Amino acid sequence: MSDSLTETQFKEAFDLVADQAGIPHDLREELSKELFDTAKGLFKPNGVDDSKKRIAIIEKYISLFDLQWEEGARFMSMYHPKARNPRKRYAELLGNYIISRVYSIRNFERHQRTKQFFSPYLLLQCGVYPCPLHAETEYLVLPVDHPYWTQRPLATSVFCHCYHSPVRLKVLEKYRKEGVSAYDGHVYDENGRPTGQIRKKFFPIKEVPPT
Ligand SMILES: [Zn+2]
Numbered sequence: 433m434s435d436s437l438t439e440t441q442f443k444e445a446f447d448l449v450a451d452q453a454g455i456p457h458d459l460r461e462e463l464s465k466e467l468f469d470t471a472k473g474l475f476k477p478n479g480v481d482d483s484k485k486r487i488a489i490i491e492k493y494i495s496l497f498d499l500q501w502e503e504g505a506r507f508m509s510m511y512h513p514k515a516r517n518p519r520k521r522y523a524e525l526l527g528n529y530i531i532s533r534v535y536s537i538r539n540f541e542r543h544q545r546t547k548q549f550f551s552p553y554l555l556l557q558c559g560v561y562p563c564p565l566h567a568e569t570e571y572l573v574l575p576v577d578h579p580y581w582t583q584r585p586l587a588t589s590v591f592c593h594c595y596h597s598p599v600r601l602k603v604l605e606k607y608r609k610e611g612v613s614a615y616d617g618h619v620y621d622e623n624g625r626p627t628g629q630i631r632k633k634f635f636p637i638k639e640v641p642p643t
Contacts, residue, residue, distance in 0.1 A: 437475040437534065441541075442468045445533035448588060453501040453526060455493070463493050471531060475538075483527060490523035501526075507590050511561075529590050536586040543598055547576040551598030554581060555607070555637070557614065559593025566594045571612055572638045573599060580641040611636045 446464045449455075455463065470486040473479040504525055508515060515521040543554060556572045565584055574580055576598075586594050599607070611634035619629040 435475060437468075437472050437538075439468060441537050442471060442534060444537055445530050448533060449526060449530045452590075453499065453504060456497050459493055459496065463489070467527075467530065471534065474531070481531075483531075486527045486531075487520065487523045490526050491519055494519060494523060494526070503590050525590060529587070532593070533587040539596065540581065540585070543576050543596065546598070551600045552576060553599040553601070553604050554596040555599050555612065557595055557597065557612075559595065561591050561593055563589070563592045563594050565589050565592050569638065569642060570594075571614075571635050572641060573604060573607060574639065574641060578641070607637045610634055 443464060446460075446467065450460050450464075466489050467486055470482040470489065474481045499522060501522070504522060507525060508518065508521060512521050543551075552575055553573050554576055556566060556569055558566055558570045565588065566586075569580075569584070572580070581596070586592060586596065613632050613634055616631045616633035616635075618626040619631050621627050
């Protein structure tokens with residue numbers, strides 16, 4: 433089966449981001465087409481990501497209107513408060529956001545295809561930024577087909593860097609007993625300075641989604 437990026441996958445990711453960032457409708461079709469061309473390479477054998485071109489294209493488009501993207505502005509003020517070229521940083525943020533949504537759409541489709549052969553469950557883990565959508569459900573394990581996964585999809589906020597790991601039944605049994613070993617902050621010396629090492633800890637899994 434060919435696993436190249438489809439226009440449908442890309443359009444779904446693009447539309448979500450365009451809605452959130454308030455990209456004017458009359459610019460979307462052309463912008464989406466140009467960006468699709470820069471993203472295709474990512475999913476080809478030995479393909480390369482044309483991210484420089486992608487950022488330049490977005491930069492050109494967002495110079496045409498007044499970007500009103502509240503969540504993006506919040507992200508920028510938290511993580512890049514002193515950006516020297518804010519328009520370029522916004523273009524980067526938008527480009528990366530579209531691509532991470534593309535990945536989450538494709539990964540979820542892959543989990544659907546492979547569940548009966550390999551791993552019937554998914555484990556949710558959060559990335560380095562506190563995620564407003566999934567923080568409370570980190571370490572949730574549910575069957576791939578559980579509606580929670582489609583009700584709360586990944587990468588639908590610029591703050592969401594969460595990921596799903598496929599889990600086999602045997603591994604799930606282990607998690608039930610031991611929990612999941614994961615990052616738990618830095619190790620500090622007696623003077624309170626980070627030693628450069630990270631601490632790991634076993635976190636209990638959850639098997640009931642929030643109601
Ligand atoms: Zn998340």
